[in-house]
Amino acid sequence: xxxxxxxxxxxxxxxxxxxxxxxxxxxxxxxxxxxxxxxxxxxxxxxxxxxxxxxxxxxxxxxxxxxxxxxxxxxxxxxxxxxxxxxxxxxxxxxxxxxxxxxxxxxxxxxxxxxxxxxxxxxxxxxxxxxxxxxxxxxxxxxxxxxxxxxxxxxxxxxxxxxxxxxxxxxxxxxxxxxxxxxxxxxxxxxxxxxxxxxxxxxxxxxxxxxxxxxxxxxxxxxxxxxxxxxxxxxxxxxxxxxxxxxxxxxxxxxxxxxxxxxxxxxxxxxxxxxxxxxxxxxxxxxxxxx
Amino acid sequence: xxxxxxxxxxxxxxxxxxxxxxxxxxxxxxxxxxxxxxxxxxxxxxxxxxxxxxxxxxxxxxxxxxxxxxxxxxxxxxxxxxxxxxxxxxxxxxxxxxxxxxxxxxxxxxxxxxxxxxxxxxxxxxxxxxxxxxxxxxxxxxxxxxxxxxxxxxxxxxxxxxxxxxxxxxxxxxxxxxxxxxxxxxxxxxxxxxxxxxxxxxxxxxxxxxxxxxxxxxxxxxxxxxxxxxxxxxxxxxxxxxxxxxxxxxxxxxxxxxxxxxxxxxxxxxxxxxxxxxxxxxxxxxxxxxxxxxxxxxxxxxxxxxxxxxxxxxxxxxxxxxxxxxxxxxxxxxxxxxxxxxxxxxxxxxxxxxxxxxxxxxxxxxxxxxxxxx
Numbered sequence: 001x002x003x004x005x006x007x008x009x010x011x012x013x014x015x016x017x018x019x020x021x022x023x024x025x026x027x028x029x030x031x032x033x034x035x036x037x038x039x040x041x042x043x044x045x046x047x048x049x050x051x052x053x054x055x056x057x058x059x060x061x062x063x064x065x066x067x068x069x070x071x072x073x074x075x076x077x078x079x080x081x082x083x084x085x086x087x088x089x090x091x092x093x094x095x096x097x098x099x100x101x102x103x104x105x106x107x108x109x110x111x112x113x114x115x116x117x118x119x120x121x122x123x124x125x126x127x128x129x130x131x132x133x134x135x136x137x138x139x140x141x142x143x144x145x146x147x148x149x150x151x152x153x154x155x156x157x158x159x160x161x162x163x164x165x166x167x168x169x170x171x172x173x174x175x176x177x178x179x180x181x182x183x184x185x186x187x188x189x190x191x192x193x194x195x196x197x198x199x200x201x202x203x204x205x206x207x208x209x210x211x212x213x214x215x216x217x218x219x220x221x222x223x224x225x226x227x228x229x230x231x232x233x234x235x236x237x238x239x240x241x242x243x244x245x246x247x248x249x250x251x252x253x254x255x256x257x258x259x260x261x262x263x264x265x266x267x268x269x270x271x272x273x274x275x276x277x278x279x280x281x282x283x284x285x286x287x288x289x290x291x
Numbered sequence: 292x293x294x295x296x297x298x299x300x301x302x303x304x305x306x307x308x309x310x311x312x313x314x315x316x317x318x319x320x321x322x323x324x325x326x327x328x329x330x331x332x333x334x335x336x337x338x339x340x341x342x343x344x345x346x347x348x349x350x351x352x353x354x355x356x357x358x359x360x361x362x363x364x365x366x367x368x369x370x371x372x373x374x375x376x377x378x379x380x381x382x383x384x385x386x387x388x389x390x391x392x393x394x395x396x397x398x399x400x401x402x403x404x405x406x407x408x409x410x411x412x413x414x415x416x417x418x419x420x421x422x423x424x425x426x427x428x429x430x431x432x433x434x435x436x437x438x439x440x441x442x443x444x445x446x447x448x449x450x451x452x453x454x455x456x457x458x459x460x461x462x463x464x465x466x467x468x469x470x471x472x473x474x475x476x477x478x479x480x481x482x483x484x485x486x487x488x489x490x491x492x493x494x495x496x497x498x499x500x501x502x503x504x505x506x507x508x509x510x511x512x513x514x515x516x517x518x519x520x521x522x523x524x525x526x527x528x529x530x531x532x533x534x535x536x537x538x539x540x541x542x543x544x545x546x547x548x549x550x551x552x553x554x555x556x557x558x559x560x561x562x563x564x565x566x567x568x569x570x571x572x573x574x575x576x577x578x579x580x581x582x583x584x585x586x587x588x589x590x591x592x593x594x595x596x597x598x599x600x601x602x603x604x605x606x607x608x609x610x611x612x613x614x615x616x617x618x619x620x621x622x623x624x625x626x627x628x629x630x631x632x633x634x635x636x637x638x639x640x641x642x643x644x645x646x647x648x649x650x651x652x653x654x655x656x657x658x659x660x661x662x663x664x665x
Contacts, residue, residue, distance in 0.1 A: 007497040115330040117517040254498045260488035
């Protein structure tokens with residue numbers, strides 16, 4: 001049982017990061033930015049390019065990959081969504097555009113890198129550390145710790161920095177934030193940058209532990225959305241806990257049912273929350289929601 | 292003068308028209324997966340068939356026979372897409388035969404159309420047992436999964452009879468077919484059989500592996516594709532030690548290379564596919580193949596694809612012009628010489644092949660046992 005708990009914590013830590021980035025962006029732009037899944041995949045493949053193909057030192061490769069992915073995310077916001085928004089595009093139209101971007105970027109990665117399995121991990125595979133009837137590798141420990149550290153950093157940024165407070169103001173009420181003189185475009189650009197960076201970090205961590213394919217972003221974004229809804233639509237920090245809850249539920253659930261229903265557990269949770277607690281664990285009850 | 296010019300012009304046009312007629316090509320369709328999960332095998336398949344096509348067309352040209360044209364399309368491992376492609380191939384392009392598909396789900400979807408239109412369909416990779424009953428015009432040059440699953444089931448029974456067993460398999464036609472064939476080959480089910488399916492596209496197999504470790508299972512039958520790289524890796528990290536029994540997807544050294552030593556000790560059914568022998572026996576083919584594949588070595592499924600093309604060409608060389616004539620020749624011929632040795636088709640259109648057992652040792656594929664009589 002403890003091993004399943006550890007498995008769930010590892011997976012949940014990754015979902016939490018994806019959800020945190022997704023929720024950051026959603027809180028300010030109020031539409032489902034599906035291309036976030038493509039940022040996830042891009043981060044992993046950029047790290048692969050620099051570290052494996054170009055043989056640049058690992059830390060530098062990861063740093064560059066995260067920065068470029070964050071820039072790409074921000075670039076999409078500035079060059080694609082903002083012009084559409086200025087022309088009066090609805091949230092639904094922006095969602096469709098983001099879906100198109102997701103498919104385009106995913107296929108581009110597939111075209112450039114091929115569809116076979118890749119990894120950015122080097123060296124022989126080792127048995128994990130053994131304690132309390134759990135086996136866990138050093139990468140998996142890093143995933144859990146890194147996820148927690150990034151959650152703390154995000155919390156500190158949101159609560160104690162000027163840009164973080166501005167972001168919370170925009171998330172609370174976009175129009176009022178404009179009226180208060182907050183530079184909302186700058187805030188929105190920042191959320192795309194930070195959210196995409198978090199997605200890239202999550203992807204790089206998971207690629208070190210498992211493997212990567214061009215299709216990896218699809219499941220990632222689905223789980224990110226479910227985690228955000230479980231945590232509470234509009235509650236950025238709640239999304240993190242939603243991710244942990246999702247990972248643990250999935251992995252503890254298969255103790256009792258067949259492993260082939262693992263994905264079904266995630267979507268069952270989604271339906272249950274939408275039916276009985278649509279505001280999630282930490283969200284406020286809302287009158288109307290748009291995707 | 293004008294009359295002479297006009298007459299000459301007419302003669303030239305007629306001569307040109309006749310020349311066009313003798314340049315009519317015979318078209319063969321190829322439905323392969325060129326994107327998504329298993330695209331690597333689709334690409335090597337197309338490169339291999341094109342390499343053989345070049346050589347065969349040279350031979351056909353020397354005998355003043357029509358050239359063969361290969362039309363390729365990507366089914367994306369989607370049955371609906373495969374159906375559209377085969378309909379276009381038959382109704383618009385006028386192909387005389389179709390090679391494909393790779394995925395059993397696509398082959399099963401397109402088979403009824405080929406059967407209805409009386410066009411021969413030959414797959415070089417689809418192993419689902421259902422294909423044996425898909426129709427008279429449906430063939431395959433690779434062994435049925437029934438035989439592969441049965442081979443592993445018989446091996447388990449011989450060596451590990453009664454021991455607790457786990458089967459980890461991909462939850463699609465291929466995985467389920469092999470699982471069923473394996474279990475049906477057992478005269479007595481072991482006291483414990485863990486059935487551990489995973490969804491296509493899964494990357495995290497720790498739960499399945501944890502269950503195996505928890506239940507102290509010592510024999511695991513694994514059926515999957517590229518994700519087996521992750522399964523072996525995660526098994527090692529979890530400290531799981533067991534006897535792995537594998538599937539024929541492991542008959543690919545480039546896949547084994549990605550696994551490092553994590554898959555060492557795995558026993559799996561192989562196709563008597565000896566790449567070095569092919570390189571020596573068919574140097575011109577292999578040279579062209581490497582150019583077309585950008586240096587990717589030939590794999591067994593690409594070789595089966597070439598065998599599919601070889602038998603179609605054989606039928607055409609015997610004078611077959613329609614799908615029915617091609618079909619009849621395929622059933623009647625007692626031995627075809629393919630890249631992977633001699634074979635023929637049984638009454639269901641399945642290739643009768645030798646299937647040996649292989650082992651992974653120090654990340655290399657080595658022969659383990661030669662299969663007993665079929």
